Amino acid sequence: MVxxxxxxxLSAILFSIGVAAFLVKRNIITVxxxxxxxxxxxxxxxxxxxxxxxxxxxxxxxxxxxxVAAAEAAVGLAIIIAVFRARNTLNVDQIDLMKL
Amino acid sequence: xxxxxxxxFGVFCVAGALNLLLQRHPINSALSLIVVMSSLAVLYLLLxxxxxxxxxxxVYSGAIMVLFTFVIMLLNAxxxxxxxxxxxxxxxxxxxxxxxxxxxxxxxxxxxxxxGQARLGEYIVTTSDLSRVLFRDLLLPFEVTSxxxxxxxxxxxxxxxxxx
Amino acid sequence: xETGLLAFxxxxxxxxxxxxxxxxxxxxYTVLLERKLVGRIQNRWGPSRVGxxxxxxxxxxxxxxxxxxxxxxxxxxxxxxxxxxxxxxxCALISIAVVPFGADIRWKGVDLFQISDINIxxxxxxxxxxxxxxxxxxxxWSSNNKYSLLGSLRASAQVxxxxxxxxxxxxxxxxxxxxxxxxxxxxxxxTHGLLSWNFFGGFQFVAFFIYLMAAxxxxxxxxxxxxxxxxxxxxxxxxxxxxMKFAMFFMAEYANMITVGCVATLLFFGGPTSPFxxxxxxxxxxxxxxxxxxxxxxxxxxxxxxxxxxxxxxxLPRFRYDQLMGFGWKFLVPVAxxxxxxxxxxxGLRLPVQ
Numbered sequence: 001m002v003x004x005x006x007x008x009x010l011s012a013i014l015f016s017i018g019v020a021a022f023l024v025k026r027n028i029i030t031v032x033x034x035x036x037x038x039x040x041x042x043x044x045x046x047x048x049x050x051x052x053x054x055x056x057x058x059x060x061x062x063x064x065x066x067x068v069a070a071a072e073a074a075v076g077l078a079i080i081i082a083v084f085r086a087r088n089t090l091n092v093d094q095i096d097l098m099k100l
Numbered sequence: 101x102x103x104x105x106x107x108x109f110g111v112f113c114v115a116g117a118l119n120l121l122l123q124r125h126p127i128n129s130a131l132s133l134i135v136v137m138s139s140l141a142v143l144y145l146l147l148x149x150x151x152x153x154x155x156x157x158x159v160y161s162g163a164i165m166v167l168f169t170f171v172i173m174l175l176n177a178x179x180x181x182x183x184x185x186x187x188x189x190x191x192x193x194x195x196x197x198x199x200x201x202x203x204x205x206x207x208x209x210x211x212x213x214x215x216g217q218a219r220l221g222e223y224i225v226t227t228s229d230l231s232r233v234l235f236r237d238l239l240l241p242f243e244v245t246s247x248x249x250x251x252x253x254x255x256x257x258x259x260x261x262x263x264x
Numbered sequence: 265x266e267t268g269l270l271a272f273x274x275x276x277x278x279x280x281x282x283x284x285x286x287x288x289x290x291x292x293y294t295v296l297l298e299r300k301l302v303g304r305i306q307n308r309w310g311p312s313r314v315g316x317x318x319x320x321x322x323x324x325x326x327x328x329x330x331x332x333x334x335x336x337x338x339x340x341x342x343x344x345x346x347x348x349x350x351x352x353x354x355c356a357l358i359s360i361a362v363v364p365f366g367a368d369i370r371w372k373g374v375d376l377f378q379i380s381d382i383n384i385x386x387x388x389x390x391x392x393x394x395x396x397x398x399x400x401x402x403x404x405w406s407s408n409n410k411y412s413l414l415g416s417l418r419a420s421a422q423v424x425x426x427x428x429x430x431x432x433x434x435x436x437x438x439x440x441x442x443x444x445x446x447x448x449x450x451x452x453x454x455t456h457g458l459l460s461w462n463f464f465g466g467f468q469f470v471a472f473f474i475y476l477m478a479a480x481x482x483x484x485x486x487x488x489x490x491x492x493x494x495x496x497x498x499x500x501x502x503x504x505x506x507x508m509k510f511a512m513f514f515m516a517e518y519a520n521m522i523t524v525g526c527v528a529t530l531l532f533f534g535g536p537t538s539p540f541x542x543x544x545x546x547x548x549x550x551x552x553x554x555x556x557x558x559x560x561x562x563x564x565x566x567x568x569x570x571x572x573x574x575x576x577x578x579x580l581p582r583f584r585y586d587q588l589m590g591f592g593w594k595f596l597v598p599v600a601x602x603x604x605x606x607x608x609x610x611x612g613l614r615l616p617v618q
Binding site (some may be wrong): 101127131134146150154155157158161162163166167169170173174203219227228253 | 391392427442
């Protein structure tokens with residue numbers, strides 16, 4: 001028996017680590033991974049609340065988040081490959097110009 | 101039993117996330133993120149979301165993260181170098197993230213009584229329950245996401261194509 | 265309550281140990297079967313010196329691999345280099361846990377012929393196989409060898425691409441059964457023997473052939489064995505591995521073959537049910553016969569799939585890489601989607617109008 005609030009706290013911890021990683025990491029792929037970590041933390045909240053209020057819609061929302069994450073990963077990684085071809089670096093400080 | 105499993109896999113989650121933050125090499129970060137995602141799948145099982153647990157493993161750990169490791173291997177990304185731009189992030193980022201964590205934890209724990217307890221096996225959403233809602237009540241959003249995926253595929257192909 | 269939990273743990277541990285031992289023996293003898301059969305296909309004897317008909321060859325091979333020196337190349341990424349074969353082998357062995365390999369017989373409430381009967385068994389198998397690709401990807405990357413890296417890049421791209429066709433090909437079967445539980449899927453095919461198997465009565469033969477081709481690509485076997493194409497990449501992703509670590513990759517490959525055989529049997533060929541249905545039920549009435557015969561049928565069917573694997577390996581040439589990708593994306597995926605649509609239409613037409 002675990003209070004639902006424990007799950008929420010765990011999710012808050014993961015989200016905060018995701019935010020910190022997003023700000024601190026300099027490799028564009030790792031930055032992208034920390035976004036995925038934040039999305040996962042939010043998913044945990046959705047599932048915990050779905051379990052709490054006995055509503056299936058929370059889980060459906062997680063389903064949609066997964067779809068969006070998959071689409072985002074496909075496009076994002078394609079952008080990363082294109083940027084790497086043009087600049088030959090993955091450091092976010094060296095690819096902050098808007099044009100290639 | 102439930103508490104023990106929650107603590108074990110919760111610790112795995114947090115350790116994986118911290119490792120993602122601390123590792124310098126992207127492939128190590130990717131592997132720790134896989135640990136986080138797989139432990140989250142176990143937590144979903146504990147919360148009675150069996151289809152989501154499987155989808156979490158198949159979609160996140162099995163597809164998205166494979167894509168990440170594939171790109172890391174393809175671009176042969178080395179250790180990341182620390183550069184000047186990270187100064188501001190250190191000053192503003194860590195306190196911000198810590199404050200966020202503090203506020204959220206405080207709110208969740210102080211209002212914890214309103215949320216109640218999660219018992220093992222008390223409320224299980226089977227795949228058919230999930231699909232009934234998804235294909236009856238939420239059919240339109242479901243179809244719209246398929247269009248989103250189509251657009252993503254086209255975008256990825258257009259971006260990754262070599263210019264001639 | 266406490267004793268119940270302890271008994272539960274002990275019984276399941278016993279089941280796991282028995283199944284793992286049987287699985288590893290099966291892996292060892294599949295290797296022998298492959299060497300014998302490929303030998304016959306190529307008009308030579310195959311292993312024949314150790315024991316009668318070379319039957320003790322797997323034991324000698326195992327001893328050889330154990331006793332070899334475990335080389336650690338100088339520039340490898342050490343933790344990942346060690347982790348990779350462990351991931352590959354454990355993922356290959358885990359998926360057998362949800363496979364029902366006998367009739368649903370319970371003794372004091374314990375399911376005798378399946379380790380765990382769960383609602384999402386099929387998804388567990390798919391998920392575990394999708395994790396297994398990390399073993400290959402990491403081994404190639406951590407070896408610090410260009411052949412290994414090329415092999416593992418090929419393997420990851422191939423496995424991601426064919427996973428899609430594999431998953432889509434199974435949806436028709438799941439739609440017929442209305443469940444992801446493997447026992448339910450077998451139960452749908454149990455009524456009229458051979459005629460109600462998904463392959464014959466269920467008209468899922470298109471799905472079956474898609475599954476078979478995608479699964480051959482997933483397990484990196486001929487004709488899709490580009491990740492370890494010896495003429496181009498020496499040994500592919502496990503070039504730098506030696507001794508037990510190499511043996512773990514080797515065992516993982518064969519364990520995956522057995523899993524594919526089990527899944528194909530369960531989903532398309534009625535699993536442990538008899539091809540004659542209930543025709544001979546009045547002849548064989550004893551409990552022992554009821555328990556042993558399903559296992560016999562299951563093993564026979566799995567053996568057939570292993571035989572097919574080796575037969576295909578012995579006869580077909582290897583694909584070129586662009587052909588492989590084109591085949592997966594432009595042929596298998598569209599056909600699999602068409603199969604889902606046709607199965608859906610067929611089921612919709614048969615449904616009574618409400």
